[in-house]
Amino acid sequence: xxxxxxxxxxxxxxxxxxxxxxxxxxxxxxxxxxxxxxxxxxxxxxxxxxxxxxxxxxxxxxxxxxxxxxxxxxxxxxxxxxxxxxxxxxxxxxxxxxxxxxxxxxxxxxxxxxxxxxxxxxxxxxxxxxxxxxxxxxxxxxxxxxxxxxxxxxxxxxxxxxxxxxxxxxxxxxxxxxxxxxxxxxxxxxxxxxxxxxxxxxxxxxxxxxxxxxxxxxxxxxxxxxxxxxxxxxxxxxxxxxxxxxxxxxxxxxxxxxxxxxxxxxxxxxxxxxxxxxxxxxxxxxxxxxxxxxxxxxxxxxxxxxxxxxxxxxxxxxxxxxxxxxxxxxxxxxxxxxxxxxxxxxxxxxxxxxxxxxxxxxxxxxxxxxxxxxxxxxxxxxxxxxxxxxxxxxxxxxxxxxxxxxxxxxxxxxxxxxxxxxxx
Amino acid sequence: xxxxxxxxxxxxxxxxxxxxxxxxxxxxxxxxxxxxxxxxxxxxxxxxxxxxxxxxxxxxxxxxxxxxxxxxxxxxxxxxxxxxxxxxxxxxxxxxxxxxxxxxxxx
Numbered sequence: 001x002x003x004x005x006x007x008x009x010x011x012x013x014x015x016x017x018x019x020x021x022x023x024x025x026x027x028x029x030x031x032x033x034x035x036x037x038x039x040x041x042x043x044x045x046x047x048x049x050x051x052x053x054x055x056x057x058x059x060x061x062x063x064x065x066x067x068x069x070x071x072x073x074x075x076x077x078x079x080x081x082x083x084x085x086x087x088x089x090x091x092x093x094x095x096x097x098x099x100x101x102x103x104x105x106x107x108x109x110x111x112x113x114x115x116x117x118x119x120x121x122x123x124x125x126x127x128x129x130x131x132x133x134x135x136x137x138x139x140x141x142x143x144x145x146x147x148x149x150x151x152x153x154x155x156x157x158x159x160x161x162x163x164x165x166x167x168x169x170x171x172x173x174x175x176x177x178x179x180x181x182x183x184x185x186x187x188x189x190x191x192x193x194x195x196x197x198x199x200x201x202x203x204x205x206x207x208x209x210x211x212x213x214x215x216x217x218x219x220x221x222x223x224x225x226x227x228x229x230x231x232x233x234x235x236x237x238x239x240x241x242x243x244x245x246x247x248x249x250x251x252x253x254x255x256x257x258x259x260x261x262x263x264x265x266x267x268x269x270x271x272x273x274x275x276x277x278x279x280x281x282x283x284x285x286x287x288x289x290x291x292x293x294x295x296x297x298x299x300x301x302x303x304x305x306x307x308x309x310x311x312x313x314x315x316x317x318x319x320x321x322x323x324x325x326x327x328x329x330x331x332x333x334x335x336x337x338x339x340x341x342x343x344x345x346x347x348x349x350x351x352x353x354x355x356x357x358x359x360x361x362x363x364x365x366x367x368x369x370x371x372x373x374x375x376x377x378x379x380x381x382x383x384x385x386x387x388x389x390x391x392x393x394x395x396x397x398x399x400x401x402x403x404x405x406x407x408x409x410x411x412x413x414x415x416x417x418x419x420x421x422x423x424x
Numbered sequence: 425x426x427x428x429x430x431x432x433x434x435x436x437x438x439x440x441x442x443x444x445x446x447x448x449x450x451x452x453x454x455x456x457x458x459x460x461x462x463x464x465x466x467x468x469x470x471x472x473x474x475x476x477x478x479x480x481x482x483x484x485x486x487x488x489x490x491x492x493x494x495x496x497x498x499x500x501x502x503x504x505x506x507x508x509x510x511x512x513x514x515x516x517x518x519x520x521x522x523x524x525x526x527x528x529x530x531x
Contacts, residue, residue, distance in 0.1 A: 212430050218450070
């Protein structure tokens with residue numbers, strides 16, 4: 001009964017989209033869409049449930065702040081705070097330590113060149129150079145409020161509200177103000193690489209499809225073994241797909257895709273989980289080795305194909321619009337949106353990390369992380385972005401990630417897949 | 425992940441050619457210097473020796489030390505005068521030896 005209802009629903013969507021040919025003969029249309037619809041396990045989560053953060057990631061709790069699924073951050077103050085009410089004097093020496101303390105949300109140097117602070121060791125250039133701020137004639141109150149919550153002066157800022165979000169207390173901010181007032185000379189860079197304005201943008205030159213250069217390629221071998229491994233039910237992928245090279249030569253380039261039965265966008269990884277469960281019975285939850293290698297393989301088979309996701313159907317348009325909206329939502333304790341780092345201040349340095357534009361951030365996923373000796377799919381990358389900016393991540397199969405992934409894929413249209421990628 | 429060695433060398437060469445051989449052994453190369461969560465040293469486990477021979481004659485050997493990164497990748501060259509078989513061996517701290525072979529036709 002449920003199935004019949006679902007098909008009727010699909011037909012209604014086709015009418016709405018103006019696809020008349022398919023429904024000219026009703027019974028044929030039903031037979032066709034039935035044949036074309038891949039079986040999917042519709043019940044339950046496609047990832048470990050309840051979701052638990054990876055054991056080697058920071059386990060701090062960020063539930064007081066926005067996530068992609070939930071608004072929780074305190075509202076921005078409307079007025080600057082009056083320094084008289086704070087009534088503290090700063091200790092410049094302690095301020096010098098605080099601005100370079102990487103355990104407190106990344107340190108000021110992550111984004112600012114600041115004269116001698118932190119020995120001018122690899123600062124970023126997201127924000128302005130503060131090396132002469134002590135000569136700029138700024139009032140203490142202005143500097144205090146800029147650190148406390150810069151939104152009172154600039155609602156468009158990408159700078160975290162250090163005080164409002166509790167990363168530093170009033171005394172510590174006063175100490176930093178006192179330190180800033182001592183800054184009156186250029187940063188003594190030890191090498192050109194320390195200067196973010198001279199540091200060359202990173203270029204990835206390794207051959208990511210060479211199995212010696214890229215251990216991510218081993219997943220391709222492993223997946224081909226898994227492909228033929230029969231489950232206790234007696235089925236393998238090979239039972240239905242005995243020519244994967246031909247069958248999947250462009251498939252992954254068209255993912256992610258809106259799935260009407262689940263009312264969300266499915267990426268390759270969640271599709272694999274639900275399709276395997278419904279067909280062979282294999283349990284390949286997202287963010288497990290089996291799922292990752294299968295995703296690498298399915299992307300690998302479509303290597304060279306230009307990314308082309310559905311941006312035309314009304315459901316896709318709505319999902320992309322939601323993804324775009326989510327990408328500008330301020331998240332976490334550091335209060336960053338995707339569009340802050342990868343939009344407003346893209347192509348700059350945050351510490352030693354280059355902030356890339358959205359285009360070029362999708363065609364190599366899943367990718368091998370040389371620094372971690374692990375394969376990361378796009379959902380894990382999303383999750384890390386959040387934990388990294390001190391926001392709680394969502395489970396990898398969250399519908400919000402689906403919307404965000406479709407939006408990202410739409411921005412990468414035409415980019416050719418080259419999977420597994422290789423990145424630091 | 426598949427834990428077999430990766431080899432890359434030409435299948436064919438001309439007599440007297442100097443060929444390039446790339447080898448990579450998937451291995452954690454645990455240095456013995458790291459500590460676990462409880463502060464106990466993680467025991468050392470590395471590939472400590474690599475050898476390559478061609479038709480029974482040594483081509484290249486290396487002693488590997490704890491500071492070498494995971495998945496040791498060694499690249500070297502060899503001059504080939506005759507058809508034959510390259511044999512590669514990796515010796516683990518635990519005493520196990522992993523071997524691989526690759527044939528080459530020399531004309």
